Amino acid sequence: MPTTIPPTERLLDLVIALVNTPNRMTKAQIRRSVAGYDAAASVEAFERMFERDKDALRELGIPIETVTDAAHGDDVGYRVDLDAYALSPIELTPAQHGVLSLAARFWQDHSLARDASRALTKLSAVTSGPGSEESVAVLAPRARAGGDAFLPLLDAIQHAQAVTFGYRAASTGEERVRTVEPWRLVASRGGWYLVGRDRDRAEARAFRLTRMTSAPAAVGSRRAFGVPADLDPRALIDSHHGGAEQLAVLAVRPERAGALRARAVPPTDGAGPEDLRFAAIAESVGRDLLRVPYRAVTRMAEELSGYGDAALVLGPTELRTAVLQRLGAAAGLSSLAEEPASGASDG
């Protein structure tokens, strides 16, 4: 569809017209008088164009009001409400503007990056002068948000509206539909989580965004719930990871298992008899004694079994048993050489 006026200019002229109209403008008036709309070939083409533009402006935060006029029956008119239009009165210093320029580049994801950069443009209008990024003399950190689920969840949180999504449990791999009242999106422990109330279980839970198997869909009415005042998202995420922190006591071959060494904590003061016994065992086989904090036994056992004989578990017993089980399973992989592997055919 050829238009003589580019879309940006049409949108701008529409805003100016609706801001300046004494009462309201009807669609017919808009089509007749606002630059760009006269190019629409038919009423239908105009309607499509106008609906799209209205949505685009509302998306930008420009409040287009619908005004019906009793004297004209069902006839609908539009205007822009200037009071709702305006940013709350703030004024940014150049240094603050500089900080915001850095922050706006934080998100690597396309949609959030666009939101942040649009916010920065709006805030630039209330800056006393151009900012200097020197004010925080460092390149901005970057982060990726949790994929496609992020924006629908953010919208649902803002509307206090429940969501449903498919979710695959980490422990069992089982997939099930969950209905959740979304409270917060939290980046923590190397991943994005939704914290909210699981309606089926009637309790607060944390859900990892990468385990959602379908896009979250809003269900029910808006303003359907409140967020608890004493909410502690971190605690929920910790319990998602297997509860309280424990210490693994490991006998590690010299100069091996560097990543475990990086996480090791120094021995506590006043070693008890058990500590001395562990130290003696490690020394008798020429290994270093390491104490490494962990939460989930399963995860820790998986990691430790990957080190083979480089890192042996002395305690706690529960962890040692879990690692020995895994080593047994790993030793059993020698049987794969004899059987034809399932799914190996490329047919």
Next chain:
Amino acid sequence: MAERAPDRLVRLLGIVAFLNRHESVPVAELATTFGVSARQILEDVDTLWVSGTPGYQHSDLIDFDAEAHDRGVVRLTESRGLTRPLRLGTREGVALIAALRALRDLLGSALPIEQAEVVDSTLEALTAAVGDASGAVDVHLATDGRPDVQAAVQSALVSGHRLRLEYVNAADVTSGRDVDPIRLVTGDAHTYLQAWCLRARDERLFRLDRVLSADVLEELVEPHPVPAEPGSEVFRPEASAEQVHITLSARARWVAEQVPVDAVQELPDGDFRISLRVADGTWLRHLIAQVAADVRAVEPVQYALDVAETAERALAAYGALPPA
């Protein structure tokens, strides 16, 4: 890529609102303020100049001082009612607020007091402008790594000094490297230091929880040819590496989420088959050992046999431990 019409519209409205509050502004200053080129500002002014209320006669249009314009200065003489700065959408505000919080978190106490105050005051002003919704997203990224390593990395980033790292890679090999830190990058599962590695003479990502020690050196960082965006490809091994297929049962689902796989094929009973490229056999053997009970098949099978042999050795080592 061409700029989208709504993004440009926001800037056009922003420029008018800005000029309403500032008498005469050089084109260059407008360009810096709105983060675009001077040429773009001139195009924007041209567009504004021909926009206005229906009728579009001279008195209906947004107007500028033509004489000032010739001197490279923008002076607005008629705004046609666009006097107010546009409010923030909730999502826009939340995206910026969460980013600011993360910035404060990641750089932590390393920022000099006056800079930390600027960040805090900006956060305060923005939170007030956005209102209730500002807490919807909570970003808390600086959880990886030893506290002393984090502190050293933050301090080097802020002060622009070179770092000496002791780093253990996925194959459990420890090495010392001098690096010029660029920025912290949070991926889907871990926080990384993006840095120029002087030994490799290239940009590298260092997983923060694999940095054994970090010392801030006397030397200042030097400029290096660094791409503006750390692309997602840096998290993946190069395409020339060996192709490996592993069939796993449903319980090992996390592997498909946390390991950079090329493809995941769903099989009956919740089993799935991942295809991945492996440049480093040690890393792959670690992975297979971790999920051994859920491994149904490995191609090439030699990797599984290596793992079985390592496990036998480990079981023998446990057997040789004195009783506790």
